[in-house]
Amino acid sequence: MVRFKLELARWARGTMLARPQVHGLVGVRDVDEQIMDEALTRFDGGLRLFHMHAEGMGTIVILTTMVAATWAPTAGWRRALVALLTVGGAGYPLGYLVWAALIPYRGVEDGKRLAEWLVWIPFGGTTIIAMWLLVAVLVMQMARRS
Amino acid sequence: MKLLVALLLLTLAHPAFAHHVGAYTPRDNEVSANFKHLKFSIEARKFDVALRLYDEGALRKELRSRAAQLPAGLDGSIRAALQRGAAAEAERGLMVFVVSLARDLALEADRQISDAGAPADVRAAAGRKFLEAIWRYYNLVDFAVTQRNARAATTVRLAFDEAEGYVKAATPAPERLREPLRRIAHALTGVIETSSQSARRDSS
Numbered sequence: 001m002v003r004f005k006l007e008l009a010r011w012a013r014g015t016m017l018a019r020p021q022v023h024g025l026v027g028v029r030d031v032d033e034q035i036m037d038e039a040l041t042r043f044d045g046g047l048r049l050f051h052m053h054a055e056g057m058g059t060i061v062i063l064t065t066m067v068a069a070t071w072a073p074t075a076g077w078r079r080a081l082v083a084l085l086t087v088g089g090a091g092y093p094l095g096y097l098v099w100a101a102l103i104p105y106r107g108v109e110d111g112k113r114l115a116e117w118l119v120w121i122p123f124g125g126t127t128i129i130a131m132w133l134l135v136a137v138l139v140m141q142m143a144r145r146s
Numbered sequence: 147m148k149l150l151v152a153l154l155l156l157t158l159a160h161p162a163f164a165h166h167v168g169a170y171t172p173r174d175n176e177v178s179a180n181f182k183h184l185k186f187s188i189e190a191r192k193f194d195v196a197l198r199l200y201d202e203g204a205l206r207k208e209l210r211s212r213a214a215q216l217p218a219g220l221d222g223s224i225r226a227a228l229q230r231g232a233a234a235e236a237e238r239g240l241m242v243f244v245v246s247l248a249r250d251l252a253l254e255a256d257r258q259i260s261d262a263g264a265p266a267d268v269r270a271a272a273g274r275k276f277l278e279a280i281w282r283y284y285n286l287v288d289f290a291v292t293q294r295n296a297r298a299a300t301t302v303r304l305a306f307d308e309a310e311g312y313v314k315a316a317t318p319a320p321e322r323l324r325e326p327l328r329r330i331a332h333a334l335t336g337v338i339e340t341s342s343q344s345a346r347r348d349s350s
Binding site for chain 2: 021024026028030031033034035037038041042045046049099112
């Protein structure tokens with residue numbers, strides 16, 4: 001990412017300049033430079049957040065699948081929980097990459113809306129459901145023993 | 147043990163409800179950054195530093211490129227004031243330049259928003275961006291304008307608030323934006339004219 005930072009920024013800038021209407025560019029430097037600066041900052045931020053979440057969610061996937069593999073009541077539950085946690089955790093960070101890639105083409109807000117519906121909500125939702133299921137499984141097991 | 151794990155999972159799940167996308171803080175452009183450096187060095191009475199910043203900075207370059215729309219001799223008067231160590235006069239010259247940048251933006255915004263062919267939401271979005279740009283410049287000199295022409299400063303602030311209301315409303319009304327933009331342009335033109343006249347009086 002650092003190595004190609006300049007090339008990526010140039011590409012994003014060029015793509016945005018080719019779509020002035022998408023980004024609301026008005027042809028006045030004092031206005032446009034701020035719009036471009038915000039979009040490029042968000043583009044860079046999207047790539048950084050992708051990197052950060054990919055690392056963080058990796059740890060969460062390992063931890064939660066370990067818990068699921070240890071305490072899931074049946075093999076079916078274990079497979080389902082591990083699959084949901086892995087797919088959700090691995091897919092969620094890609095939303096930031098999708099958002100960053102969409103910014104030059106669709107703008108900051110529209111890109112975010114698309115990334116939300118395409119990646120963050122489905123994969124983030126999967127992770128949340130899997131975690132709640134895992135909690136429910138643990139609570140049920142505790143209740144059964146007591 | 148299971149209770150602890152269950153609690154840990156709950157705390158892990160909670161942040162997943164909201165994905166954060168970071169925050170953006172608008173940055174200074176070359177002209178506003180140069181203006182701030184100049185202002186601080188003038189306030190510290192480091193006129194040699196201020197003169198160097200003025201001679202080599204983006205502000206003077208921009209001032210020269212817009213010389214036709216500015217009061218005659220503005221560049222020379224700012225430079226002479228910095229050489230003499232006349233802080234008030236240098237500040238007035240810089241204020242006139244920044245006010246003229248804000249005024250030109252208000253005029254251009256009025257021109258673009260009057261284009262009835264563009265959809266209302268596009269005009270409202272453009273209006274919002276123009277207002278942000280106008281405020282970025284005007285905010286630099288608001289105090290100096292208030293000191294010299296409190297009525298104009300109040301007019302600009304009130305017109306700005308009104309204009310913001312039109313573009314930030316649930317149903318934006320870009321056609322109503324033109325009136326406050328004209329008031330801003332008119333008040334700022336007044337500031338430029340009176341400041342230039344008083345500068346001429348002081349020098350004669």
